[in-house]
Amino acid sequence: MSAPRPDVAPPQPWTFPxxxxxxxxxxxxxxxxxxxxxxxxxxxxxxPTVLSDEPSGKEGVGAxxxxxxxxxxxxxxxxxxxxxxxxxxxxxxxxxxDGGLLVDxxxxxxxxxTAAELLAEALAHPVFPDDEVRRILRNRLAEIEQExxxxxxxxxxxxxxxxxxxxxxxxxPTAGTSESIGRLTREDLVEFHATAVGPQGATVVVxxxxxxxxxxGVLEQTLGNWSAPRHRPPSRPVAPVPAPxxxxxxxxxxxxxxQTEIAVGRPGxxxxxxxxxxxxxxxxxxxxxxxxxxxxxxxxxxKGYTYGIRSAFRPRVAGGSFVTxxxxxxxxTGEAVEILLGILDRAREGFTDAEVRSGVDYVGKTAxxxxxxxxxxxxxxxxxxxxxxxxxxxxxxxxxxAALGRDDLDRAYRRVATGEWSVVLVGDASTxxxxxxxxVEGPVSTVAR
Amino acid sequence: MPxxxxxDRRTLSNGLRVVVSPDHTVPNVTVNLWVGVGSRHETVGxxxxxxxxxxxxxxxxxxxRSGEHFEALMAQGGRLNATTWFDRTNYFETVPTGxxxxxxxxxxxxxxxxxxxxxxxxxxxxxxxxxxxxRQRYDNQPYGNALIDVYAAIFPQGHPYxxxxxxxxxxLDAASxxxxxxxxxxxxxxxxxxxxxxxxxxxxQGFELVxxxxxxxxxxxxxxxxxxxxxxxxxAPVRVERREAVPNDRLHVAFRLPVxxxxxxxxxxxxxxxxxxxxxxxxxxxxxxxxxxxxxxHATAWGFVDGASLGFVVLDVAPGTDPALVEATFVEExxxxxxxxxxxxxxxxxxxxxxxxxxxxxxxxxxxxxxxxHHLLLHDDPGVVNTHLDRLRDVTAQQVLDAARRxxxxxxRATVAYLTADDATDAGPATTEDVx
Numbered sequence: 003m004s005a006p007r008p009d010v011a012p013p014q015p016w017t018f019p020x021x022x023x024x025x026x027x028x029x030x031x032x033x034x035x036x037x038x039x040x041x042x043x044x045x046x047x048x049x050p051t052v053l054s055d056e057p058s059g060k061e062g063v064g065a066x067x068x069x070x071x072x073x074x075x076x077x078x079x080x081x082x083x084x085x086x087x088x089x090x091x092x093x094x095x096x097x098x099x100d101g102g103l104l105v106d107x108x109x110x111x112x113x114x115x116t117a118a119e120l121l122a123e124a125l126a127h128p129v130f131p132d133d134e135v136r137r138i139l140r141n142r143l144a145e146i147e148q149e150x151x152x153x154x155x156x157x158x159x160x161x162x163x164x165x166x167x168x169x170x171x172x173x174x175p176t177a178g179t180s181e182s183i184g185r186l187t188r189e190d191l192v193e194f195h196a197t198a199v200g201p202q203g204a205t206v207v208v209x210x211x212x213x214x215x216x217x218x219g220v221l222e223q224t225l226g227n228w229s230a231p232r233h234r235p236p237s238r239p240v241a242p243v244p245a246p247x248x249x250x251x252x253x254x255x256x257x258x259x260x261q262t263e264i265a266v267g268r269p270g271x272x273x274x275x276x277x278x279x280x281x282x283x284x285x286x287x288x289x290x291x292x293x294x295x296x297x298x299x300x301x302x303x304x305k306g307y308t309y310g311i312r313s314a315f316r317p318r319v320a321g322g323s324f325v326t327x328x329x330x331x332x333x334x335t336g337e338a339v340e341i342l343l344g345i346l347d348r349a350r351e352g353f354t355d356a357e358v359r360s361g362v363d364y365v366g367k368t369a370x371x372x373x374x375x376x377x378x379x380x381x382x383x384x385x386x387x388x389x390x391x392x393x394x395x396x397x398x399x400x401x402x403x404a405a406l407g408r409d410d411l412d413r414a415y416r417r418v419a420t421g422e423w424s425v426v427l428v429g430d431a432s433t434x435x436x437x438x439x440x441x442v443e444g445p446v447s448t449v450a451r
Numbered sequence: 452m453p454x455x456x457x458x459d460r461r462t463l464s465n466g467l468r469v470v471v472s473p474d475h476t477v478p479n480v481t482v483n484l485w486v487g488v489g490s491r492h493e494t495v496g497x498x499x500x501x502x503x504x505x506x507x508x509x510x511x512x513x514x515x516r517s518g519e520h521f522e523a524l525m526a527q528g529g530r531l532n533a534t535t536w537f538d539r540t541n542y543f544e545t546v547p548t549g550x551x552x553x554x555x556x557x558x559x560x561x562x563x564x565x566x567x568x569x570x571x572x573x574x575x576x577x578x579x580x581x582x583x584x585x586r587q588r589y590d591n592q593p594y595g596n597a598l599i600d601v602y603a604a605i606f607p608q609g610h611p612y613x614x615x616x617x618x619x620x621x622x623l624d625a626a627s628x629x630x631x632x633x634x635x636x637x638x639x640x641x642x643x644x645x646x647x648x649x650x651x652x653x654x655x656q657g658f659e660l661v662x663x664x665x666x667x668x669x670x671x672x673x674x675x676x677x678x679x680x681x682x683x684x685x686x687a688p689v690r691v692e693r694r695e696a697v698p699n700d701r702l703h704v705a706f707r708l709p710v711x712x713x714x715x716x717x718x719x720x721x722x723x724x725x726x727x728x729x730x731x732x733x734x735x736x737x738x739x740x741x742x743x744x745x746x747x748x749h750a751t752a753w754g755f756v757d758g759a760s761l762g763f764v765v766l767d768v769a770p771g772t773d774p775a776l777v778e779a780t781f782v783e784e785x786x787x788x789x790x791x792x793x794x795x796x797x798x799x800x801x802x803x804x805x806x807x808x809x810x811x812x813x814x815x816x817x818x819x820x821x822x823x824x825h826h827l828l829l830h831d832d833p834g835v836v837n838t839h840l841d842r843l844r845d846v847t848a849q850q851v852l853d854a855a856r857r858x859x860x861x862x863x864r865a866t867v868a869y870l871t872a873d874d875a876t877d878a879g880p881a882t883t884e885d886v887x
Contacts, residue, residue, distance in 0.1 A: 004514075004564075004664075005556065005559075005664050007553070007556055008552035008553055010527050010549050010550045010552075010553050011548075011549030013478060016478065038476065039474075039476050039814075041810045041813075081740065084730050084731045085731045085800065088729055088800040088804060089803055090803060091803035091804060091807040093807065108807060109807065110803075110806060110807055137739075137740070137743055140743070144698070144746050144767075144769070147698040147699065148698045148699070151593040151697065152593065258696070261583070292521055292522075293518060293521050294521055294522045294525075303518060303576065306576045306578075306579025306583070307579070308580075308583050309581075309583040309587050309588075329586070331583055331586060360525065363525075363526050363527065364526065364528060367527060367528020367547055368528045369528075370478055370479055370547070371479045371547075374479065374816060375814045376814060377811070377814075
C-alpha cells in the first residue's frame, strides 16, 4: 500500500539578499553580495546609455562598441587579451539594452584581481584595431542574415517594427540593421566609447563567495582608475511611442515553413510603473506560463497544435511590452490564431480566484530558488541599477505579489489588453494568408522574409 | 580548492539507489530522478519513443489526474521538467523545503503506477505535441537537422547512437498504447532508477522520506544488457552534403570518441578544446581571426556510455568563402596538432575554463543534483562532483596527444555540409508587398 498524499508546510518569509554599497573615488558605484558557497563570482557593469542617443543612421554603434571592448586594449592585443582571460577561467560578454551598456564577467574567486584588471582595461582603454573592427562589423552582417532565417528572431524583429512608431528607435534592432552597420566606421565606435561610456552614474555588481576578499580594495585599484573626461550623461529614457497603425496583422512570407511562428504584442509598463509591477509576472504565468495556463491548456494540452506558447511582460528601462509567442503547425495557423486572440481578449472579462492563487503562489514561492545563484542575484541587482529602482524593490515587490487579489489582476490586464493587438505571423504566406480570412480583424499585410 | 559537497548514499531493498546531498543555503530541495532508459534502447520502427513516453509521465498516474503533476508543484513554488537523451531520461523539480514530500509522493505515483492512467487520448495528444516539438526545434530551423545527419554518418546502422532522441515522424505515428505498456514494464522500476535529493534537509530525513514513498515500489525493470564494446575510429572519411535555404554554409566535422569517464575520453575532450573549443583555440585564431574565412568555430565533446562518445566541430563559413578551403585549413590545423600536441598555455586555458564551467554548474542546486544522478546512474560514482576537476588536472600533454592521434585523425572524420541552395534568391530587406 502506498503512502497517503502528504500535506505541504508553508515556506518561511524570504527576502532578496541586500548588497553592501560603496562609492569608488571616480564615482563608480559598487554593490557587493557575499554569497557563501558560490565559488564563481559574477561581475556586472552597468553603464546607463539610451539607445535613441545613437546618431541617426548609425543604429547599432553602441552594440558594436560593446563587442569591441575586449578586442584589443592599450596594454594587450586582441589575441593576447583573449588568452589572458581564458587562462584565468574568465568569460566576458558585453552588449547594450534600451537603457544601458552591460558587461558581464564570470570568474573563479581566486582570479578576481586579474579579472577586475582586464575588465577595467576593456572599459577604459579599448583601442579598436582596424582589422578587428572590420571583422566584428562583418560578423554582425552575417548574424543579421542568420536572424532573418530564424522564424523566432524574424517574428521578434517584425513585431517591434509593427508595434512601435517608425520614428522610434525601439522599432529597429538594438544591434543595428545591415544598412546602419554598413555605414559604421572605426571612428564612430571610438567617438561613442569616448562620449557614452564612463564611470559616472555607472554601477558594478559583484556577487559570490567573498570570504577573505577585499572587494573594495581590488576594485578601487582597477575600475577605480577608470576615467572618461569626455563622457556625457545620457538623455532621460522615455517609453517608446506606439505606431498609429499598430493594431494589424503582418504575415512574413517564409515559403516552405512547416510551422507558423506567432507573435502578438501590446505596449506594457516598466517595473517602476505607479500602478505597481506586482500583477504583471502573475498575469504572465496565468495566461502563458505553464502547460495548464489558459493558452497551452487549449492549444497544447487539448488541441496538440503547439509545443508551447509563452506570454510575458517585458519591462524596459522606460515602457515595455506584453508579448505572447510560439509556433504552431502550418495547417492549423488560422484556427490557432483565432483561438489565441480569443483567449487574450476574453481574459479582459476577469481571472478566477484559483488562477490568482496559483499565479501568486508560483511567483512568490519560486523566488528563493530563482535567486539562489551568484549569477541570478547579480543579474537582478544589475537590472535594479539599470532601471533606477531601489535595492529593496525585489523584496517589496514579492510582498505586493502576495497581497494581490482578483481586482488587481483584472485592472492591470485591462490597462494593457485593449483588444488592439499587433500580430506577426512568420510562415508560408500562400497558405497562411487565405487561412486568416474571417478569423482576424483589421488589415492583413504580407512582407518578404 | 578541494570540493567537498556531501554525498550520502544508500540503496533501498527494491534496488533504488539514493543520494542525499544536504545544502542549507537556500530553503529549497531538488528532487532529481534518472531512469536508465534513453533513445539508445529504442527498437527499429519506434525511434523517439523514450521521449514520447517521458511526455506521458505528466499526463496522470493512479492517484494523479492529467496535468496535476505540473499544477500541484507549481502552485507550491516548484520549478520542474524532464528531458530525454541518448543514455537516459531524467525527471526533476526544485521545491520549497515544505513541499518535498509532495514532490516525492507525485514522483512515486507516476514511477510506480503510471499505466493505470494512460489513455489513447493522452497518447494522441502528446504525440501531436512532440511532433510540434520536432518541427519547432529541428524541421523549421536552419541547420536544424544537421546533428541528426551527424549521428547517422558517424555511427553505423543499428548502433544505439545512429538515430536521434527526437525520432522520426513515421515512428511517432506508429506508437501505440501497447508500446507504452511494454516500455514501462521493460524500463521503469526502482532497480533501473536513481534518486538524488539535494538541498535543505539532512541525510537521515532524506533517506527516511524516500523509503516512505518509494520503499513499496516493486523491483520491475527487465535486466539491462551490457554496454556495447568500444567502437573503433572510422577508417575512411565520410561526407554528407545538403543544399537548403540556410543563411551561410556550415560544416559539422564529427569523430567517434572513447566512452565517457575514461582517461582517454577526458584527454580527447581536452584535445578538442585546444583545437576548437576555446575562445583562443587554433581554429578560432586561424579561421576566424587570421584568415577570416569562418564566422565562428566551436568544438564539443559529448560523453556517452554505450560503446562510443561523440566529438564534433562546427565551422560557420564566411559568406563568399569556398567551404572546401575552410575544410582544408581545418585539416591542416588538425594535422599540426597531431604532430606536437597541446602547448602548456592551451592546457592551462582548457583547465581554467573547465574549472569555471564545472563550478558554475555546481553553483546551482538543480544542476548539482543532476550531475550527482548522472554519475550515480551511469557510472555508479556520484562523488565525481568532488573529484572531476582533480582528474582533469592530472591530464598530461602526452595523454592529450595520444588520444588525439588515435581518435581525431582527419581520415576518421565525418563531414556534414549544409550549403546555401544554388537557386536561393536573396529577398533583400523586408518590404510591404500587398494588403489583403
